[in-house]
Amino acid sequence: MIRSSLLAALFGVWTASLPSDLHLGQRALLAxxxxxxxxxxYHLGQSRVRSRVVILGNGPIVSTLIxxxxxxxxxxxxxxxxLDNEPLRExxxxxxxxxxxxxxxIVDEVRADRIVVALTDRRGQLPLAPLLESRARGVAVxxxxxxxxxxxxxxxxxxxTPGSLINARGFRNRGVPETVARAVSVAVALxxxxxxxxxxxxxxxxxxxxxxxxxxxVQERIGRGGVPFKLLKFRTMRPQxxxxxxxxRDNFDRITRVGAWLRRFRLDELPQLVNIVRGEMNLVxxxxxxxxxxxxxxxxxAYYGLRSxxxxxxxxxxxxxxxxxxxxxEETEKMxxxxxxxxNRSLRLDLxxxxxxxxxxxxxxxxxxxxxxxxxxxxxxxQPVPIRQ
Numbered sequence: 001m002i003r004s005s006l007l008a009a010l011f012g013v014w015t016a017s018l019p020s021d022l023h024l025g026q027r028a029l030l031a032x033x034x035x036x037x038x039x040x041x042y043h044l045g046q047s048r049v050r051s052r053v054v055i056l057g058n059g060p061i062v063s064t065l066i067x068x069x070x071x072x073x074x075x076x077x078x079x080x081x082x083l084d085n086e087p088l089r090e091x092x093x094x095x096x097x098x099x100x101x102x103x104x105x106i107v108d109e110v111r112a113d114r115i116v117v118a119l120t121d122r123r124g125q126l127p128l129a130p131l132l133e134s135r136a137r138g139v140a141v142x143x144x145x146x147x148x149x150x151x152x153x154x155x156x157x158x159x160x161t162p163g164s165l166i167n168a169r170g171f172r173n174r175g176v177p178e179t180v181a182r183a184v185s186v187a188v189a190l191x192x193x194x195x196x197x198x199x200x201x202x203x204x205x206x207x208x209x210x211x212x213x214x215x216x217x218v219q220e221r222i223g224r225g226g227v228p229f230k231l232l233k234f235r236t237m238r239p240q241x242x243x244x245x246x247x248x249r250d251n252f253d254r255i256t257r258v259g260a261w262l263r264r265f266r267l268d269e270l271p272q273l274v275n276i277v278r279g280e281m282n283l284v285x286x287x288x289x290x291x292x293x294x295x296x297x298x299x300x301x302a303y304y305g306l307r308s309x310x311x312x313x314x315x316x317x318x319x320x321x322x323x324x325x326x327x328x329x330e331e332t333e334k335m336x337x338x339x340x341x342x343x344n345r346s347l348r349l350d351l352x353x354x355x356x357x358x359x360x361x362x363x364x365x366x367x368x369x370x371x372x373x374x375x376x377x378x379x380x381x382x383q384p385v386p387i388r389q
Contacts, residue, residue: 057119061159080110104130118144154336170343189276221288232271285313317341320356
């Protein structure tokens with residue numbers, strides 16, 4: 001209210017200082033421009049104000065949360081420290097603020113805007129009265145898993161339990177959302193096949209002239225419900241007889257000259273428009289994995305079976321956020337993004353993924369780096385929770 005009154009007073013002084021010969025239309029245009037610039041300046045200023053966060057507890061998610069906050073180039077939050085009844089482990093990159101019973105006092109001291117609850121066992125330990133008081137005073141209180149999910153765009157599968165997923169909001173993978181996603185995918189695929197036919201013919205000719213072998217690479221992949229299907233791609237590698245892994249880094253030497261360009265701009269995926277029309281894929285979804293990897297992924301990656309509850313996609317959240325995976329550790333990291341997509345799936349999210357994919361196809365950014373092994377960061381050990389189809 002005070003801010004509005006002040007702005008109104010300043011605006012009145014400014015309009016009074018304008019030259020008297022300006023007619024009403026010119027004054028209106030100038031006023032509109034000043035208001036627009038003021039709004040932009042205000043929002044830019046607001047974006048630089050970072051919310052001050054206190055973490056309550058020291059569960060397995062805390063180290064992952066701290067790492068995510070540290071690795072973000074421009075995080076919207078600043079971590080003031082952690083409250084727990086035990087001092088933090090040596091090497092933890094955060095300050096220990098004190099015991100749980102000092103919550104109200106510490107929140108005031110550090111001027112916290114948000115409390116993130118990360119207690120493993122909350123029975124008898126959760127300071128309910130101070131939390132309620134803080135909430136009533138305008139301090140946001142949020143569960144650590146939800147905070148991490150919103151902050152990172154992925155899910156901390158090392159800290160999830162089946163119960164937490166069962167009770168979580170989301171997983172809208174039936175009914176109208178599924179019908180709309182399917183209809184849009186088929187419509188776009190049919191239009192794409194018609195419009196891109198000349199480009200696909202040119203790519204086929206380039207592949208044939210560049211190296212020996214078939215134009216289209218056909219491989220059995222896992223589809224929705226765990227049902228195998230034949231995935232189509234433009235061939236980007238030289239055929240080989242010896243058995244190798246399916247990971248990109250183990251086959252880098254086989255990529256052809258044309259194949260390198262196709263992979264950089266993701267044009268090798270265009271034949272999958274046929275898979276969409278056949279009902280085996282959607283435009284957006286988790287990328288389908290080869291059937292030969294199914295058993296080991298089910299055994300070693302937590303919640304891996306949930307990937308088969310939706311149609312696989314030509315592009316996906318993990319593809320635009322992470323790229324190619326080269327080992328189990330990186331496949332696990334991609335699963336964090338895939339699970340986020342499955343839980344939060346929506347037309348808006350699909351549209352955002354498609355826009356990012358178009359950017360990769362037009363500019364070729366991200367794909368080249370994705371072919372190189374990524375440095376692995378420390379992670380809490382993941383206990384697999386296989387979910388069979």
